[in-house]
Amino acid sequence: MSTAAVTATAKTGRTPGTLRYALILGGLSAFAPLSIDMYLPALPRMAADLHSSAPTLQLTLTAFVIGLAVGQLIAGPLSDSLGRRRPLLAGLALYAVASVLCAVTPSAELLIAGRCVQALGAAAGIVIARACVRDLFSGSAMTKFFSMLMLVSGLAPILAPVVGGQVLRLTSWRGVFVVLAVFGAVLLIAAAVALPETLPAERRRPARIGATLRGYAGLLRDRSFLGYSASAGLVFAGLFAYISASSFVLQGVYGLSPQEYSLVFGANGLGIVIAGQVNGRIVGRVRERALLTAGLCASAAGGAGVLLAALTGVPLGVLLVPLLVMVSSIGLVMPNASSLALAEHPHHAGSASALLGVMQFVVGGLATPLVGIGGDTSAVPMGAVMTSFAVVALLTFATLTRRRAA
Structure with missing residues (x-):
């Protein structure tokens, strides 16, 4: 399919061209949750196998987040200059190779380094997927498409820990990274064959460091862009606190098996998908800002519920209810925050998408060491970090975007 055909179809507000296009963009958007969530059930075994501690293994998450942040800052402006396809294909190839290196690493330190390189490749897929959507859509149509992508990418947190748990039945944690390498290779082939260029040559901008830095500064x-991006990043940090600590808390404190933990994690991921699809159905009738406000409030309420449940020592079943609310709120927050943040920057979609991603993953990376400081013998540190980030997200949104809303 040609670039012109894709653009013309996109202007109608329908899925561009074929379902394959949406599936590929959804797969690219799924890189982060898939690469993070699939190996969560294996973290306790990895700590023993590599003769390392839980906080050290949690640094593999931090390294991945840092790599995602740096990679997006590079890939975003490059895609504004070179088009979307070339940086994307290079990033996918790097991801596949780095996944193989992670599978054969002999130490936790080398695994941390390998995860950082792996994330550099994944970053290209994530940032360019968002930029492609901005190339094709605007207004509520863009929000609807972001919500539709969550139906695809939202399956990643559902399936990833389940697949990871089943892989652990057949092989060691190293097999998880082999599966990720195969996933990267499949997406590389799919993108090379079926993903058209969405940024015509006449809309590209010269690749100059000075111009790129001035674009980022602008x-x-x-204030509006910063408010939407920062609030999304802070909510994502609360989610990251759950991601980094839940395997130790739910398995070590509450005694779940890797397979039971995978089911709980998958159920929370299903909540993200359902919330995202509800968002896609009602956006247009309900303003994106109102839906984003609802998502931020749900995140704060869910985090507070988890903290209260942990402090009072209630049974696991009670704790899982507010945890589901908090995680599901991502399905409301991310599509609306992404759409509102990118809406005013069609000519810098790659750079704007990069900064949006950096806000998510840099701030999200702060959650991992904060939870680690509190230890892994209680759910209180996880609940406290989740609640803190969610409340700050709500305050940031209300403060920085108030003038634009008025």
Whole structure:
């Protein structure tokens, strides 16, 4: 399919061209949850196998987040200059190779380094997928498409820990990274064959460091962009606190098996998918800002519920209810925050998408060591970090975007 055909179809607000296009973009958007969630059930075994501690293994999450942040800052402007396809294909190839290196690493330190390189490749897929959506859509149509992508990418947190748990039945944790390498290779082939270029040559911008830095500075001076991006990043940090600590808390404190933990994690991922699809159905009738406000409030309420449940020592079943609310809120927060943040920057979609991603993953990376400081013998540190980030997200949103809303 040609670029012109894709653009013309996108302007109608329908899925561009074929279902394959949405599936590929959804797969690219799924890189982060798939690469993170699939190996969560294996963290306790990895700590023993590599003769390392839980906080050290949690640094593999932090390294991945840092790699995602740096990679997006590079891939975003490059895609504004070179088009979307070339940086994307290079990133997918790097991801596949780094996944193989992670599978054969002999130490936790080398695994941390390998995860950082792996994330550099994944970053290209994540940032360019968002930029492609901005190339094709605007307004509520863009929000609807982001919500539709969550139907695809939202399956990753559902399936990833389940697949990871089943892989552990057949082989060691190293097999998980082999599966990730295969996933990267499949997406590389699919993108090379079926993903058209969405940024015509006449809309590209020269790749100059000075211009790129000035573009980033202009985005950071935009209170509205900063407010939407930062609030999304802070909510994502609360989610990351759950991601990094839940395997130790639910298995070590509450005694779940890797397979039971995978089912709980998958159920929370299903909540994200359902919330995202509800969002896609009602956006247009309900303003994106109102839906984003609802998502931020749900995140704060869910985090507070988890903290209260942990402090009072209630049974696991009670704790899982507010945890589901908090995780599901991502399905409301991310599509609306992404759409509102990118709406005013069609000519810098790659750079704006990069900063949006950096806000998510840099702030999200802060959650991992904060939870680790509190230890892994209680759910209280996880609940406290989740609640803190969610409340700050709500305050940031209300403060920085108030003028634009008025």
